[in-house]
Amino acid sequence: MSSAQFAQQSRLTKESRSKALAAMTDSEGLDILIIGGGVTGAGIALDAATRGLRTGIVEAGDWAAGTSAWSSKLVHGGLRYLYNLDFKLVAEALKERGNLLTKTAPHLVKAQPFLWPLKMPVIERAYSAVGIGMYDVMAFAGARGNATVPPQRHFTKKGTKKIFPGIKDDKFTGAIQFYDARVDDARLVIDLVRTAAGYGALAAPRTQVISILKDSSGAVNGAVVKDLETDAELEIKAKKIINATGVWTEETESMAQKDAGLKVLASKGIHIVVPRERIQASSGIFTQTEKSVLFIIPWQRYWILGTTDTPYTEDIENPVATAKDIQYVLDQANELIAEELTQDDIIGTYSGLRPLLQPVLKEGSEKSSTKVSREHTVTEIAPNMSAIAGGKLTTYRVMAEDAVDFALGDEAKTRPSVTSDIPLVGANGYQAILGSIESIAQKQGWDKQRQEHLLERYGAEITDLVSLIEKNPDLGEPLKNAPQFLRADVVYAVQAEGALHLEDVLVRRVRLDLEQRDRGLSSAEEIVALMAPELGWSQKDAQHEVDLYRQRVEAIAAAEKTSTDSEAVAHLEDVESVAPRQKLNNAS
Template sequence: MTVLTPQQRAASLAAMQSENFDVLVIGGGVTGAGIALDAAARGLRTAVVEGQDWASGTSSRSSRLVHGGLRYLYNLDFKLVAEALKERGRLLTLIAPHLVEAQPFLWPLKSPVIERAYSAVGVGLYDALAVVGAGFKKTVPVQKHLSKKGAMRHFPDIKPSALSGAIEFYDARVDDARLVITLIRTATKYGAEAASRVRVTDILKDDRGHAAGVEAVDLETGEQLTIKAKRIINATGVWTEETQDMAGGTGGLKVLASKGIHIVIPRERIRAQSGMFLRTEKSVLFIIPWQHYWVIGTTDTAWHEQLRHPVPTSADIDYVLAHANEVLERPLTRDDIIGTYAGLRPLLQPKVLDESKSTKVSREHTVTEVIPGMVAIAGGKLTTYRVMAEDAVDFALGESDAKSRRSVTFDLPLLGADGLEAVRNQAGRLGAKYGFDMERMKHLLSRYGSELPDLLATIDDDPSLGEPLAAAPQFLRAEVHRACTVEGAMHLEDIFIARVRLNSEARDRGGAAVDEVAEIAAAALGWDADKTEAEKANYRARIAAELAAEEQVTDEAASAERMKAEDIV
């Protein structure tokens, strides 16, 4: 079994200091993780480092959607939408069918004739592009036109005055952080070396001025590291310019940070079978159903504060509530909110910093040379991470080498995808053996796919792991154990934020579960009593800071409150 553990991390760091890699990836979000997998699967000796936890930036703070971008059709961006829909189809059917699930949405219509006509054309084109991209196979159902009465049957909690009818269309949803962690694990399966909480401090150059590696620091130990590589790929999102600046030179990308926030509502609070898609004056608003909750967002506002811990303000939350309540019959209040989170989109500016440098612009993302031997990629979105990764590795290799070492990820399943249907077919029998109902089995299959038997084996070894968490019974104790022994969690916050995601899915951000989760983590990671208490105190301080931040009106005040809680390392 391919695992991310402290032992694996130590072995990877040792390899990083003793070898000269073909490719070094800086950044462990979805783009960097995808690049690491693409490069490793081509047979390139690959290393990937991340300054925080895997997916800790934008890639754990998204709308959790895999979608073509219906709104882009309004801008006639047909190629962009077609590319994204093609990738959506691959994720749904082959690459990650356990993590990516088809999801119906309603597009409410105000005008019964004109709006329905042009919307039907737009959604029809969306469906057609998806079918063409999937080789003329349907990966999700096509649009369905609903009368007002039919729409209200699908979404009973919509205001009757908010629509005259609706179009039902499909996109897909994904646990964004789990996708990233699975990409990193799959990359290590194919030989990549991977280490989180390694901060790059300088770019090394050879006597020709070409990038030759990095200086870095292991944040867990303070140890200084030298990692040599023939090619460096900068995939650090909103930190792109900060990473580029270490290399000097004139090349690279210009990126601005835009904040998008989401609120989380209990599943039973909104009566509906479908999600909803709404256009606002500033962005789009999705009301997205999950098994135990709804995610509602997003916003699109410039962010000028620190980049590590963006937070929603009171004003942001009011904005999302107001727009959701425009269509909801039973208005949401702050008392309904069980979670909030904010992420920063790396908005790619139109021009690269040095027009004389080699550059590849591919619709929404751009790859360019920073200095010889180092490239940067930015833009794009989660749905198209695989295409971005392929473009970045092709560009780093150069035309000749890229042709001789072609990408293979279009047909490469991630861990948990192979054999998924066979394990799904065993769900009833397995559930009966462990006393799990079908709702529990659906939850487990959507997280672990065909690797579910590995998790169940840990329960065979220790039956206490088969018990639900006392304060969060939707999760098993075994899931916390697996976060530490398979999925690379090194700290308590890693578990709550990106694996057992109570930080954004529980009213107290997981506070009531801290003692139990820490007990399981301490046993799995070998913490002593002092270390365990320090981890608990750190996460509780984070909770307090996040809750205080969302009471503030401005970004500046919210950021200041959030930064009162110190990072664990």
């Protein structure tokens, strides 16, 4: 396949979705059908497609609409797991972190320094230095002797204050600085799906599996899906099905076999977002809290602070940060921050559900999400159907390899995984673009901040954005109420990244949902005006998209004032979705 063919095939559009559904439902059938379009499912699609398998992936919402868009946005080895002596998990994650930083996604994944504040000058520094030193050594070994991030550095109290002037004087005696990495989680998923499509995977979002098909022997041989854009029901034949639906794992499994397969516990994690100028620091912070961990993570225009880790039993479609959750994160952050944060400083919040493997509990014991394994497991649900759950964003590639190996059985020996060497869209040619970006930026009138922002979004595909602007210079203008983004960002989201609705752009492509108090609502009219001609919307269609998004914004704002998850979810129950999921009867 030529690079031009790959580039064209990797574009996700309204038309590519229709063609994918038509191809998935033809008489040829699929080798593998993947259910779930989060980071795990997207990684599986890429792994399967690059092994030469006829691959299809369906997702009931938009790509990354579930857990994968609501992480701490870190690619990390799991330093806290090292202190639990989970060496295998940490080593695996550090190896994957290095690969993403240097080979498969260097444009998306960036090294990020963190401070580990020390409260005791001698003993704590000694054992922390050993732990972090081991972290560095394991990363070095995983990268085959190459340093993918700088090693730890030790700072006195005075040195720490130079890096993080905003820290309270009485909360530390010094600090150790170590490195992990950050990533826009939703963009990682979208680029994974696009890369899989470039290698031939058939990808269809807003397509819900509503039943599993079996042959006369009881073996799974396909699925019935509902096109949530048209309400049409379609039949897909597949030799193997892999369930990668995260917190929906048990619901999906039950369509094939009741009371079988993996048991998953949903754990809610929330984050708050504050303006970059609100915290005076040039490094992030990582520390343990009484219930979870606290990350203070710097991004281009803001800080992300979190997280929580609490069992969740409400509607998994609509987790939201409650007033209690938000105050908890504020309180934990204010333990360290000298100029304490208030509710008025918050410009955004988000909430997601971690799919954690549920152990078998003895009668009378309590569920505690912090004791549930983060490691992933693959198991058979029914003949020809398997499920994978657990794990974390950093190790998605390993999870995908294991899932496809399991599905193929002995055939995996002759079709080994190759994804450790497969760059994602935007990675090929990235180093060359770095050499010419200044001239491109000068011609386009981009300042240093915009140049870095666009490079981290698109990598080598920044030239595609430039081509759009050259054809229509109006697209080179910033959005009026969100000048950090260009009008071209919106059009490219539709023309290449599979955005079908206003929500898709604001929440997972342009992501104003995270960094503006109105969640990007003030830019909605301008954005739908750009999307409408691309998607064939009438004026009525466009207004409906804005109205739906306004409902969502108002409902979340109301939910954030409540104290409990049940109260919060109640505010979102009546919000109309752009493509509502069908409630399943869970019949086997």
